[in-house]
Amino acid sequence: MALVTFDLFSALIDSRTGGSAALAGLAAEHGWDVAGTDLYDDWDARNKASQRDLAQWVPFAEHCRRALAATYAARGLDGDAAADAEVLLGSLPDWPLWPDVAAALPDVARSHRVGVLSNVDDELFGRTRVAGLVDGDAVLTSERLHAYKPHPELYLRARDAGVDVHVPASARDTRGALEAGMAVVRVRRPGHRVDPAGPQPAHEVDDLGALSAALAAVLPAG
Numbered sequence: 007m008a009l010v011t012f013d014l015f016s017a018l019i020d021s022r023t024g025g026s027a028a029l030a031g032l033a034a035e036h037g038w039d040v041a042g043t044d045l046y047d048d049w050d051a052r053n054k055a056s057q058r059d060l061a062q063w064v065p066f067a068e069h070c071r072r073a074l075a076a077t078y079a080a081r082g083l084d085g086d087a088a089a090d091a092e093v094l095l096g097s098l099p100d101w102p103l104w105p106d107v108a109a110a111l112p113d114v115a116r117s118h119r120v121g122v123l124s125n126v127d128d129e130l131f132g133r134t135r136v137a138g139l140v141d142g143d144a145v146l147t148s149e150r151l152h153a154y155k156p157h158p159e160l161y162l163r164a165r166d167a168g169v170d171v172h173v174p175a176s177a178r179d180t181r182g183a184l185e186a187g188m189a190v191v192r193v194r195r196p197g198h199r200v201d202p203a204g205p206q207p208a209h210e211v212d213d214l215g216a217l218s219a220a221l222a223a224v225l226p227a228g
Contacts, residue, residue, distance in 0.1 A: 007117070007118050007119050008119065008170040008171065008221075008225050009119045009169050009170050010118045010119065010120055010221065011121045011122055011144065011164065011171075012120070012122055012123070012173045013122075013124060013174045014122050014131065014134065014136060015126070016175035016176040016179065016198055017104075017173050018103060018107050018111075018122070018136050019104070019135070019136060020101065020102050022043070022047075022050070022197060024098070024100060024101025024102055025042075025097075026045070026046040027042060028042070028093065028094050028100075029046050029049070030042025030043075030045075031093075032090050032094070036083070040083070045077065048081070049074055052072075053069055053070055053073035054178065056069045056072055057154040058154065058156065060154075063152045063153065065127050065149065066125055066126050066127040066130060066148060067091070071087060071088055074087040075087035075088075095130060095133075098130060098134050099134070099135065101134065101135070102135070103136070104195065106213045106214040107136075108139070109215065110213075110214035111140065111214075117218065120140045120141055121143075121144025121145055121146060121169070122136065122140055122144070122145045122146065122147075123146045123160075123164050123169065124145075125147075125148045125160075126147050126149075127147060128147050128149050128150065131147055146163075148160065151167075155178060155182050156178040156181060157182070158182065158186045160182070161182055161183050161185075161187075161188050164188070165186070169188065170189060170225060171189045171221060171224055171225065172189070172190055173190070173192070173193055173214075173217065174193075175193050175194070175195040175198045176198045177199055177200055177201040178201070180200055180201070181200075181201045181204035181205065184205040184207065189225075190209065191207070191210070191211060191217060191220045191221060191224055192209070192210045192211075193210070193211050193212075194210055194211070194212050
């Protein structure tokens with residue numbers, strides 16, 4: 007059976023909704039007049055930049071803490087970033103799946119192995135609502151691969167681990183997978199777009215319910 011991996015925090019989980027809710031709660035607790043969505047967007051951009059720019063692998067949770075500390079410093083917010091990062095990551099079980107995920111993954115699993123390719127840590131992945139929907143042996147985290155998206159090394163190691171098709175949503179994941187030569191079927195998600203300066207995916211779906219048919223066009227027969 008072919009191995010199909012999904013990005014965790016864009017293709018499967020609506021991370022902006024989940025993370026913004028947690029950060030809104032922290033802002034209210036601290037008495038800050040700042041929207042949770044604004045804090046999330048700032049933190050998320052710094053978190054991704056940290057993963058992209060740091061040469062030596064460190065746990066995803068540490069990237070999250072550093073990014074939150076930098077967000078607080080840039081905004082002049084007086085908070086304990088380490089403690090608040092624990093609260094933020096502690097909210098992972100509440101981060102919602104996109105509406106099509108719960109039905110689509112079992113459908114895909116009838117014909118393919120279903121896994122995840124994500125920058126997350128193993129323990130953090132286990133807290134998410136996706137953990138019970140995929141093949142645990144096909145969860146390829148940055149902790150396991152010791153590389154971070156969008157570095158090509160992560161995708162090359164994923165291919166070496168047997169990934170046949172990757173399903174991204176974000177610009178950086180789509181471009182990274184395509185530039186590493188992976189077969190890709192992109193799912194279109196609100197708030198995500200393809201990088202116009204990078205390679206364009208030949209296969210896209212609006213809903214994961216259409217993924218099985220798209221995979222049939224990508225994977226060799228038999």
